[in-house]
Each structure stands twice: as structure tokens, then as C-alpha cells.
Amino acid sequence: MDVEKAYKDANALLEGHFLLASGNHSARYLQSAKVLEHPKKAAELTDALAKMIRDAGIEVDTVCAPALGGVLAGYELARSLDVRSIFVEKDGKGGMVLRRGFEIKPGEKVIICEDIITTGGSALKAAQAIEALGGEVVAFASLANRGFCKRVGSSVTTKPECKLPSNIPLFSLADFTFEMYTPETCPMCKEGSTAIKPGSKG
Numbered sequence: 185m186d187v188e189k190a191y192k193d194a195n196a197l198l199e200g201h202f203l204l205a206s207g208n209h210s211a212r213y214l215q216s217a218k219v220l221e222h223p224k225k226a227a228e229l230t231d232a233l234a235k236m237i238r239d240a241g242i243e244v245d246t247v248c249a250p251a252l253g254g255v256l257a258g259y260e261l262a263r264s265l266d267v268r269s270i271f272v273e274k275d276g277k278g279g280m281v282l283r284r285g286f287e288i289k290p291g292e293k294v295i296i297c298e299d300i301i302t303t304g305g306s307a308l309k310a311a312q313a314i315e316a317l318g319g320e321v322v323a324f325a326s327l328a329n330r331g332f333c334k335r336v337g338s339s340v341t342t343k344p345e346c347k348l349p350s351n352i353p354l355f356s357l358a359d360f361t362f363e364m365y366t367p368e369t370c371p372m373c374k375e376g377s378t379a380i381k382p383g384s385k386g
Contacts (some may be wrong), residue, residue, distance in 0.1 A: 185232050187328065187358035194219045201372040203379035206302075209370040212362040213382050214328055216299035220256040227260060229327050229357060234264035236355050237295070240336060242323050245293045246270060248314055250280060250306040257327055258297040265295075272313045280309040282317060290318035301326040301356060304333050304348035311352075324354045331361035 191197040196218035202210050220226045237244070249258025249271045262269035272280040282288065296310045301324065311321040329335045333346040335356040348354060367373060 185228065185357070187229070188360075190225060190229065191216075191219055191328075194222065194225065198382060201370075201377045201379045203381045204364065206364075208364040208366055209372065209379050210362050210364045211372065212360075214300055214330075214360055215382060216253070216257065216327055219327070220260070220299065226256065227264070230257065230260040230264040233261055233325055233327065233355060233357055236336065236357075237265065237323060237325065240323075240353065240355070242295070242353070242355075243293055244295050244322060246288075246319075247295050247297050247325075248272060248310055249297050250310040253300070254298040254306070254310075257299040261295070261297045261325060272310045278309075280306075280313045282313055288314055288317040288319040292319045293322045294319045295323045295325050296321055298324075298326040300328045300330060301333055301335075301348075301354065302330040303345045304354075308347045308349075311349075321352060324348055324352060326354070326356045329354065329356035329359050331359045335359065 196215045198213040202213040244267055246268050247258050247262035249255050251271045251273045255271050259269045270286040272282050275281040294314050296307045298307050307324050314321055331340050332343045333348045333354055334340055334342040335354045338359055340359050
């Protein structure tokens with residue numbers, strides 16, 4: 185499916201001058217919440233993602249998402265795969281933890297799902313929380329991949345910034361490799377523009 189078109193149709197592929205969580209600037213920004221606010225579109229996206237995972241022969245018992253950004257994508261992927269959905273939350277110490285009565289059985293096969301994978305830092309923390317409880321992380325998944333980590337079926341190579349382990353596959357619908365700039369080298373800043381923070385913290 186044409187994932188870029190899906191984002192554009194939902195006004196989820198933004199153009200302007202954006203301040204990213206990394207501190208870098210970009211002229212383009214993905215706002216997956218705008219895609220996921222439409223349940224039918226969300227289902228189409230996660231059904232396609234689930235097919236990729238099934239075609240690869242991945243066995244899964246549970247989908248786990250890092251809260252808050254990954255919760256909707258994780259829930260929809262679990263529905264598409266017909267497995268249960270759980271999520272982990274920040275523990276206040278830089279890591280993530282399973283709360284709300286959720287449990288992991290020893291050996292339970294888990295996919296960590298995000299809406300967008302950038303460097304994979306949040307997904308890695310979620311995986312560490314699951315593994316600490318005896319679960320087995322069998323794959324990472326996301327609707328969109330920012331191109332730092334190599335996904336299954338892509339020619340994009342892994343960048344040094346990627347934090348995901350190389351021995352666990354990443355499934356994603358498309359790569360979005362936007363140009364990023366430090367504040368000092370940002371051409372939009374040099375033109376007098378001010379970066380805005382469009383994400384959940386902005």
C-alpha cells in the first residue's frame with residue numbers, strides 16, 4: 185500500500201520547520217496520531233503490517249507498545265494478528281515498566297510495536313522491560329521507519345544512531361528518510377524561521 189499517501193491524506197505528513205526530540209531540525213514531520221484517529225485507515229495499515237509479519241513466519245503471542253505514542257498502533261496490530269495487546273510505561277528512572285495488572289509468562293513471544301521507529305530507543309526500553317519478566321522479543325514493528333534502523337525488505341542500511349539489536353527483525357510499512365539539521369546548520373534558521381515542536385510534548 186502507498187503509506188506516504190495515507191499519511192498525506194490524513195494531513196499527517198507535515199511540512200514546515202520542526203524541532204525534533206533529538207534537538208535537530210527538519211522540514212518534514214510525521215504525526216501518526218493523525219492517521220490513527222481514523223479506525224478504518226488504522227486497520228488497513230496494521231493489516232498490511234500483520235501480513236508482513238505472518239509472511240516472515242514470525243510466531244507471536246502478544247503485542248507490547250511503549251506508552252503513549254505506540255499504544256494505538258500496538259492495539260491495532262494486535263487486533264490484526266488476533267493476539268492480546270499490552271503496553272509499558274515510563275518508570276521515572278529512564279526505563280519502562282509493565283503496570284496495570286499486565287503479566288508476561290516465561291517464554292511468551294512478544295512483538296514490540298511503535299507508531300514510528302526513529303533510533304528505536306523507546307522500543308528498546310520496552311523490550312528490556314519484557315525480557316526482564318522472562319518474555320521473548322521476537323520482532324519490532326512500526327507503521328513508519330525513519331531510516332536509522334534497517335527494516336525487513338528495505339535497502340536502507342543501519343545507521344550508527346540505531347539502538348535496536350541487529351539479531352531481531354524490524355517490520356515497518358515504509359521508510360521516511362527526512363533531511364535533519366543541527367540548529368547551527370539549519371538552512372531554515374538561517375532564513376529567520378523559528379522551529380516549532382509538533383509532537384506530544386509540544
